[in-house]
Amino acid sequence: MFQIALDILTKQEAKELLTPKMLNTVDIVEIGTPLIIRYGLSIVEQIKDWIKGDKILFADTKIADAGHWETCEAISSGANMVSVLAGASFNTLEEVRDATQLNQAKMVVDIIDLSLSDESKIKFINTLNPDYLCIHLATDVVKKGGSLLEFSRQLSFVSSRRLPLMVAGGIHPQNLLDILKNIQPAVVVAGSSITKASDPELEAQNMRRIIDETILY
Numbered sequence: 001m002f003q004i005a006l007d008i009l010t011k012q013e014a015k016e017l018l019t020p021k022m023l024n025t026v027d028i029v030e031i032g033t034p035l036i037i038r039y040g041l042s043i044v045e046q047i048k049d050w051i052k053g054d055k056i057l058f059a060d061t062k063i064a065d066a067g068h069w070e071t072c073e074a075i076s077s078g079a080n081m082v083s084v085l086a087g088a089s090f091n092t093l094e095e096v097r098d099a100t101q102l103n104q105a106k107m108v109v110d111i112i113d114l115s116l117s118d119e120s121k122i123k124f125i126n127t128l129n130p131d132y133l134c135i136h137l138a139t140d141v142v143k144k145g146g147s148l149l150e151f152s153r154q155l156s157f158v159s160s161r162r163l164p165l166m167v168a169g170g171i172h173p174q175n176l177l178d179i180l181k182n183i184q185p186a187v188v189v190a191g192s193s194i195t196k197a198s199d200p201e202l203e204a205q206n207m208r209r210i211i212d213e214t215i216l217y
């Protein structure tokens with residue numbers, strides 16, 4: 001699947017990006033953490049209202065604590081999918097799992113730059129059986145020239161993975177094929193490569209074509 005991430009934008013810019021063509025090109029609309037920080041969870045409700053379709057809405061909440069409460073808040077704002085940090089406590093991860101299951105929503109565990117060298121943590125995450133494990137290179141690392149592919153090579157669990165993977169962080173048409181071939185993700189996330197492109201619809205369509213032609217998932 002293909003996901004657009006709406007991050008460091010204004011409400012108006014986010015709205016302008018969500019054209020019918022864009023919505024036909026992507027499977028999931030991510031309301032990024034920066035947008036939630038800027039406008040609160042009410043932005044999820046607004047986007048749900050604008051797009052008026054059955055798109056999956058992913059609130060990138062990056063929950064670190066208060067798992068049940070924060071998950072329920074995001075879901076009641078209209079999100080079908082929420083994220084929790086892999087670095088959160090076992091109890092928090094479990095609360096997010098229970099709250100998403102209870103509400104038929106999806107759970108993403110975001111490892112954001114955590115090596116997960118802690119075997120007991122990765123084993124525990126596997127037992128929770130989240131919908132996706134997100135291999136995520138932080139924006140601040142991407143800015144300094146970091147590579148998602150190199151990062152993923154340091155993660156021993158990628159080859160022995162048991163969970164569907166989501167990939168995020170600096171993905172653009174030029175590195176997409178390598179990422180697809182080497183990681184074989186279930187979900188590809190693209191934020192700034194689309195939102196900052198001179199023609200966002202065309203950029204998204206290019207990436208969609210590469211994904212569809214590769215069909216690894």
Ligand SMILES: O=C([C@H](O)CO)[C@H](O)[C@H](O)COP(=O)(O)O
Binds near residue numbers: 190
């Ligand atoms: O989740 C994200 C990041 O933590 C900022 O909130 C981004 O959506 C994700 O990293 C994708 O961003 P791009 O590198 O701009 O594609």
